[in-house]
Every structure is written in C-alpha cells, then in structure tokens.
Amino acid sequence: MEYDIKQTPDGLAMSVPLSMRSGLHARPAAKIAQEAQRYESDIRILGAEETADAKSMLDILTLDTTPDASVTFLAQGEDARQALSGLAVCLDAVQQSDG
Amino acid sequence: MARAVLAGTPVSPGIAIGTLHFLHDTRRVRRQRIHPREVAREQEALCRASVALCHAFEQTLDNVPQELAEYRDVIGAQMELARxxxxLAAIRDYIAERHVRAELAIDRIVEDRCAKFRKMEDPYLRDRAQDIRAVGLRLRECLKGSDAGRNPDVGSVLAAEDVSPADFMDRRPGSLRAVVTVEGGPTSHSAILARSLRIPTLVGVAELTDAACEGEPVIVDALEGRLLLDPDEMDLARYVERQEAYQQWEVHCWTGVRLPAETTGGRVVAVEANLENPRDLPAFGECGAEGIGLYRTEFAYFRERLPSEEELYLEYSKVAAAISPAQVVFRTLDSGADKLIRAQAALREQNPALGLRGIRFSLRYPDIFRGQLRALLRAGATGNVALLLPMITGIDEMRQVRALLMELQDELEAEGVPYAADVPLGGMIETPAAVLICDALAGECDFFSIGTNDLVHYLLSIDRTNRHVGYLNDPMHPAVVRALKQIMDTARDRGVRVTVCGELASDPYALTLLTGLGVDAVSAAPRFIPAIKHLIRQLDASSCDDLAECVLKSADAGASRRMVHDRLARQLGDELPFFTASFRTPGQ
Incomplete structure (x- = not known):
C-alpha cells in the first residue's frame, strides 16, 4: 500500500492506519524496531496521546494503540525518506501476516 | 523420606532423577554503591551482556527444529528486547545517576517497565511483563558470565518461575532431564513443547522457589505430580523401579503397534494418524497407525504467495502414494481464527472464530478452492484419498462442494488429466448446528469426522485464546457428552462412519468414553498412537458401554470425571498415570 509522506516542521510525516487485531503486538513491534534501527534518522511514532521511539520495541509496545487506530511516523535526519519508505513496506508485511 | 514433597500438575509424563538448577537467580540484588570512576566499567559490562545475550538468542534460533518454527518469533521478540x-539507555542512566552496579540497575529498570505493563488494560500486553522479566533475568546472568543458555548442565532438572520456548531450545538435546515451574498450565506453549520433546514436566509447583535449593538432588514424578526434594535411598530405589516400569511400558506399547486395537468383547477401533506435512511420513510408518484420519492442508498456505495446483498435487500425491492402499483423509483448507492466511487477514474480522473460516472461506474464494480440489482429485488417482470439509453448518455447503467436484471432474476429463471419480466426501462435525442436523448431514456425507477441539469451544462458548475461560474446557461437560452421543447414534443408524480427530482422541479418559459411545475410529498425532492402541486393548467393550451410560445420565461434569477415573484406575492400576492426559482429572 502507498502512504502519503508529508513535509512538516518536525520532519517527514507518514500517517498509517493500524489494522492489526489488537494494536501492536510483540512480533510486529519487534519487526518495526528492527527496521527503524537500520536508519540514522530519529524516528518517532505518534499515537493518540503518547509518542514512542520507533527503534525501541518496548516503547512501541507501551504505545497503547487500539484496533483500527491510525498512527503517524515522524522521521528527522539524512535518510528520513528512505526510513519511512522502508517502514511502509515493513508495516504492510507485518499487518498481512498478523496472526 | 525425602526432605519435602511438593505437589504439581504433570503436563508431560515421565520420571526423572537429577540435580535441581534454577534457571535464573531470583534472589534480590544487593544495593551497593560504586565509585564514580567505576560507572563507565559497569556501563560497558551492561553493553557486553546485551551483546552476549543477543548472540545466545541467535544460537537458540539456529537450534529451533523445523516443526517448532512457530516459536522463532517468540525468541526473535525476546532478542529485540535484549538490545x-x-x-539499555535507561539502565545506563540509572548506573550513572545512582552510582550502582549494572546488576541492580537492570533489576530496577526492568521491574519498573514490568510494572507499567502489568497495569495495561489489554491482557495480551499485560502478559508481556513476563517476557521483559525473563530478558532482565538473563541479562543479569550474562553480566556474571554464567548465562544458563551457554552452559547447559548435563542431567539437570530445570526449575523456574516460568519457562519460555527459548529456554528449552537453548539446551543441547538430551541435556535436560525434567522441568518444574511455579507458573504455567497444560495448554501453555511450554507444556506443548515439553510433550513434543518428551521432557517430563511439572507446572504449578507453588512452593518451588521457597522450598527447593539450588543444586540439591530431586526426583521429578511427572506421572503422579510430585517433586521430591533431597530423596533418601528408599525413595531413590522406589523411583528407579518406577522409572524402569514406565520405560518398559513405553517399550511394550511400541512393540504392540502392529496389533489391532481390539477390546475384550471384540470391539475394534481403527486408530489413525493426524499429519500435516509429508515430512511426518516416517513417523507415520513407525507408529502403527492404520491410515491418515486427518491430513491438515494449511501448511502450504502459510507462505508469502498462494501455492499452485501443481505444488499441491505433488504434496498430496506423495502422501497418498506413500501410504497406499491405506486411506488418507485430506481436510480442505481450514484457515482458522488463530491461523490467518493473507487473503483472510485482509478481511480483518472482529471475531474470526465466528467468521469466514473453513468451508465458508473456501466457498467465498472459489479460485483458491478450485485449485485445491483439482489437486486433491488428481492425487486420488495415485492412492486411496478421501476429502473432508471443515466448519460445516448446513447441507447446502455439502451440496455446493459436490456440484463443484462434478464440474472439476468434467474439466479434468476434458483435459485428459488422470483423476479419481469416486472420492468419498466427509463433513466435519464441529459446530452445534452440525450436531443438531447430523441426521440430515448423514444423507449428504460419506463419513463424519468430529473435530472435538472446536466442538467443545463452540458448544461451551469459549474462546481458545482467552486463558481466563480455559477452565471451562471440559470434554466431560454433559453438553459435550450428549452431543457426541447424538452424533454417534445418528451415524450408526444411517451407516455413516465416525472418526474423532481432536485432542480427545489421545486422552485416556475421553478415549474410554468414546469407545463406550461406539466410535469407529480415532485419529491423533503419531506419538500418541502406540499408547492409544495399548489402552484400547485393555478395555472391555461392555464395561465401556456401561460407563458411557452412567456418564450420559450425569449432569455433573466433576462426577463424570470421577466415574471415568475410578473405572480406569481399577482397570489399569499403576499404569494409568503412564498415559498422557490432556485434560484435568480428579486429584490434579
């Protein structure tokens, strides 16, 4: 799936609907953290109320998402655009194999 | 006399004698201030421990056997936590700010994070506190250079609050004699894993951490549910004898695998195997099963792309040809609530257990279904093949599939491709609807197969992934017993063969009841088959009938369990605990 990437004052932003059955579980959270760690950029995930460091699985898990919620990935740094495209592919893969 | 005898629930049978080793050092960490100069050294030690632990997890991943591949993700997630x-930054900061050792910092930060998770609303996330705690404990072990994962003790009995699949797979095969834990239940991942690795295991040993000492000799009786601490000569002599009896019993079961499962009084129950992969064929050949009562076809679909008809044909024909002239019953795709495939994940159902699964899914996606049915019809030409449809709720579903099969046969005929024209078509009886209309279904089905796991869940309205209602999972519930009776009676009247293929088939209590209700065949994982046949050979047909009648009259599941237990205990004596029970029994 293609997601829109927008330039904001805080960096590049990508809004993603999360359609996993019960928010982010351990396995998808681990996959996202692994992917985020591949990039130099500072990457944050903005939930409804909290913000998580995308490189920390523990942080992602504490982002208490609800099913069908939407979150925004915010990346700042040299490779911000590559990071967001990489994460988009990764998210598609984990959402499809969620089970 | 042993120093103490602790009670526990056996989840994997056997007896082991060995030395007790705690998986983690759960003692409280001493608070000890360090000099500011030492901060950097402690922080470096933490970093090294994290690297060492990740390395240990990587090695564990390499040791995961193919058939347990589903545990890779569990271990992968723990590895991600370890780095x-x-x-790690929070622990480093704690060391620097408080001037404490890395060990204490790990303990405090991990406890803090666990506390956050324990407060979460989502029960799944609450349970993750255990993962974090397990990783914290192992980080501390790595810090001391004594990580259990890298130093497996030969002949040891592993003791822990709880074990994760990684803890099993860390060990060299054969190095672990038994496992005893404070937490856990018979259906946990670790219990299932222990059974498949044949490691005697006790769970729910409440007093374990208080009463047992590191390094002390113990006897694990995972037949009767006892842990003997520091046994004396007499205990040892008794248990060495019992262990030998158990081993002889196992050998005895295996030597009789080629004999039919016939009760006294001449009732024969066909004993068949559940398979899901051609790789299981050698195990099938050894176990003495008379056919494949249930071949699960989901495996090929758990991939990135859908399998082609040709790939499926190769798999199915390989199995059919290998066991011919014995029959293999292929169940068509039963992607369930807990094992989503890609196309189904796209549906994102609120309640998949009651959603588009089994035959409903196949009929909705005819392109996927047609490919599978064509492969199955073609495989029919290479052996003795039958088809089984999952999640049937009405006769219309059976009729639609029959019509589709006719169409596909015409197609194959026109293409000149060999196929079987007379493949028997059966229906799974696993929904309350199917039970209530099984007389009508008998007119549409060549045979019935009772999927007891789903039937129990749907009849008693319990979600199998919800551990809060696991206690209701009871095959002796009168609703389950009456449903079984209705299916078997109807089937017998209409001349339809009935196979039972869920976990009940391998449970000694349920098996006795099923024999009394008149089941034609049972199908279970190959490793259970020698014991199933051995048990049936010791049963008496009229005694089973009598027992079934008593259980049918009982409205109290507890009383029913006691009745079956008492009867079997009289019949089998000391042998009864040798059988693996998958459900709670009296006294446990």
Whole structure:
C-alpha cells in the first residue's frame, strides 16, 4: 500500500492506519524496531496521546494503540525518506501476516 | 523420606532423577554503591551482556527444529528486547545517576517497565511483563558470565518461575532431564513443547522457589505430580523401579503397534494418524497407525504467495502414494481464527472464530478452492484419498462442494488429466448446528469426522485464546457428552462412519468414553498412537458401554470425571498415570 509522506516542521510525516487485531503486538513491534534501527534518522511514532521511539520495541509496545487506530511516523535526519519508505513496506508485511 | 514433597500438575509424563538448577537467580540484588570512576566499567559490562545475550538468542534460533518454527518469533521478540536501545539507555542512566552496579540497575529498570505493563488494560500486553522479566533475568546472568543458555548442565532438572520456548531450545538435546515451574498450565506453549520433546514436566509447583535449593538432588514424578526434594535411598530405589516400569511400558506399547486395537468383547477401533506435512511420513510408518484420519492442508498456505495446483498435487500425491492402499483423509483448507492466511487477514474480522473460516472461506474464494480440489482429485488417482470439509453448518455447503467436484471432474476429463471419480466426501462435525442436523448431514456425507477441539469451544462458548475461560474446557461437560452421543447414534443408524480427530482422541479418559459411545475410529498425532492402541486393548467393550451410560445420565461434569477415573484406575492400576492426559482429572 502507498502512504502519503508529508513535509512538516518536525520532519517527514507518514500517517498509517493500524489494522492489526489488537494494536501492536510483540512480533510486529519487534519487526518495526528492527527496521527503524537500520536508519540514522530519529524516528518517532505518534499515537493518540503518547509518542514512542520507533527503534525501541518496548516503547512501541507501551504505545497503547487500539484496533483500527491510525498512527503517524515522524522521521528527522539524512535518510528520513528512505526510513519511512522502508517502514511502509515493513508495516504492510507485518499487518498481512498478523496472526 | 525425602526432605519435602511438593505437589504439581504433570503436563508431560515421565520420571526423572537429577540435580535441581534454577534457571535464573531470583534472589534480590544487593544495593551497593560504586565509585564514580567505576560507572563507565559497569556501563560497558551492561553493553557486553546485551551483546552476549543477543548472540545466545541467535544460537537458540539456529537450534529451533523445523516443526517448532512457530516459536522463532517468540525468541526473535525476546532478542529485540535484549538490545532495546531505550531500555539499555535507561539502565545506563540509572548506573550513572545512582552510582550502582549494572546488576541492580537492570533489576530496577526492568521491574519498573514490568510494572507499567502489568497495569495495561489489554491482557495480551499485560502478559508481556513476563517476557521483559525473563530478558532482565538473563541479562543479569550474562553480566556474571554464567548465562544458563551457554552452559547447559548435563542431567539437570530445570526449575523456574516460568519457562519460555527459548529456554528449552537453548539446551543441547538430551541435556535436560525434567522441568518444574511455579507458573504455567497444560495448554501453555511450554507444556506443548515439553510433550513434543518428551521432557517430563511439572507446572504449578507453588512452593518451588521457597522450598527447593539450588543444586540439591530431586526426583521429578511427572506421572503422579510430585517433586521430591533431597530423596533418601528408599525413595531413590522406589523411583528407579518406577522409572524402569514406565520405560518398559513405553517399550511394550511400541512393540504392540502392529496389533489391532481390539477390546475384550471384540470391539475394534481403527486408530489413525493426524499429519500435516509429508515430512511426518516416517513417523507415520513407525507408529502403527492404520491410515491418515486427518491430513491438515494449511501448511502450504502459510507462505508469502498462494501455492499452485501443481505444488499441491505433488504434496498430496506423495502422501497418498506413500501410504497406499491405506486411506488418507485430506481436510480442505481450514484457515482458522488463530491461523490467518493473507487473503483472510485482509478481511480483518472482529471475531474470526465466528467468521469466514473453513468451508465458508473456501466457498467465498472459489479460485483458491478450485485449485485445491483439482489437486486433491488428481492425487486420488495415485492412492486411496478421501476429502473432508471443515466448519460445516448446513447441507447446502455439502451440496455446493459436490456440484463443484462434478464440474472439476468434467474439466479434468476434458483435459485428459488422470483423476479419481469416486472420492468419498466427509463433513466435519464441529459446530452445534452440525450436531443438531447430523441426521440430515448423514444423507449428504460419506463419513463424519468430529473435530472435538472446536466442538467443545463452540458448544461451551469459549474462546481458545482467552486463558481466563480455559477452565471451562471440559470434554466431560454433559453438553459435550450428549452431543457426541447424538452424533454417534445418528451415524450408526444411517451407516455413516465416525472418526474423532481432536485432542480427545489421545486422552485416556475421553478415549474410554468414546469407545463406550461406539466410535469407529480415532485419529491423533503419531506419538500418541502406540499408547492409544495399548489402552484400547485393555478395555472391555461392555464395561465401556456401561460407563458411557452412567456418564450420559450425569449432569455433573466433576462426577463424570470421577466415574471415568475410578473405572480406569481399577482397570489399569499403576499404569494409568503412564498415559498422557490432556485434560484435568480428579486429584490434579
């Protein structure tokens, strides 16, 4: 799936609907953290109320998402655009194999 | 006399004698201030421990056998926690700010994070506190250079609050004699894993951490549910004898695998195997099963792309040809609530257990279904093949599939491709609807197969992934017993053969009841088959009939369990605990 990437004052932003059955579980959270760690950029995930460091699985898990919620990935740094495209592919893969 | 005898629930049978080793050092960490100069050294030690632990997890991943591949993700997630940048940064900061040893900092930060998770609303996330705690404990072990994962003790009995699949797979095969834990239940991942690795295991040993000492000799009786601490000569002599009896019993079961499962009084129950992969064929050949009562076809679909008809044909024909002239019953795709495939994940159902699964899914996606049915019809030409449809709720579903099969046969005929024209078509009886209309279904089905796991769940309205209602999972519930009776009676009247293929088939209590209700065949994982046949050979047909009648009259599941237990205990004596029971029994 293609997601829109927008330039904001805080960096590049990508809004993603999360359609996993019960928010982010351990396995998808681990996959996202692994992917985020591949990039130099500072990457944050903005939930409804909290913000998580995308490189920390523990942080992602504490982002208490609800099913069908939407979150925004915010990346700042040299490779911000590559990071967001990489994460988009990764998210598609984990959402499809969620089970 | 042993120093103490602790009670526990056996989840994997056997007896082991060995030395007790705690998986983690759960003692409280001493608070000890360090000099500011030592801060950097402690922080470096933490970093090294994290690297060492990740390395240990990587090795564990290499040791995961193919058939247990589903546990890779569990271990992968733990590895990610072990190198979580935020977690490690918080521990480093704690060392620097408080001037404490890395060990204490790990303990405090991990406890703090666990506390956060324990407060979460989502029960799944609450349970993750255990993962974090397990990783914290192992980080501390790595810090001391004594990580259990790298130093497996030969002949040891592993003791822990709880064990994760990684803890099993860390060990060299054969190095672990038994496992005893404080937490856990018979259906946990670790219990299932222990059974498949044949490691005697006790769970729910409440007093374990208080009463047992590191390094002391113990006897694990995972037949009767006892842990003997520091046994004396007499205990040892008794248990060495019991262990030998158990081993002889196992050998005895295996030597009789080629004999039919016939009760006294001449009732024969066909004993068949559940398979899901051609790789299981050698195990099938050894176990003495008379056919494949249930071949699960989901495996090929758990991939990135859908399998082609040709790939499926190769798999199915390989199995059919290998066991011919014995029959293999292929169940068509039963992607269930807990094992989503890609196309189904796209549906994102609120309640998949009651959603588009089994035959409903196949009929909705005819392109996927047609490919599978064509492959199955073609495989029919290479052996003795039958088809089984999952999640049937009405005769219309059976009729639609029959019509589709006719169409596909015409197609194959026109293409000149060999196929079987007379493949028997059966229906799974696993929904309350199917039970209530099984007389009508008998007119549409060549045979019935009772999927007891789903039937129990749907009849008693319990979600199998919800551990809060696991206690209701009871095959002796009168609703389950009456449903079984209705299916078997109807089937017998209409001349339809009935196979039972869920977990009940391998449970000694349920098996006795099923024999009394008149089941034609049972199908279970190959490793259970020698014991199933051995048990049936010791049963008496009229005694089973009598027992079934008593259980049918009982409205109290507890009383029913006691009745079956008492009867079997009289019949089998000391042998009864040798059988693996998958459900709670009296006294446990």
């Amino acid at each position: 979580d940048p935020k977690l």
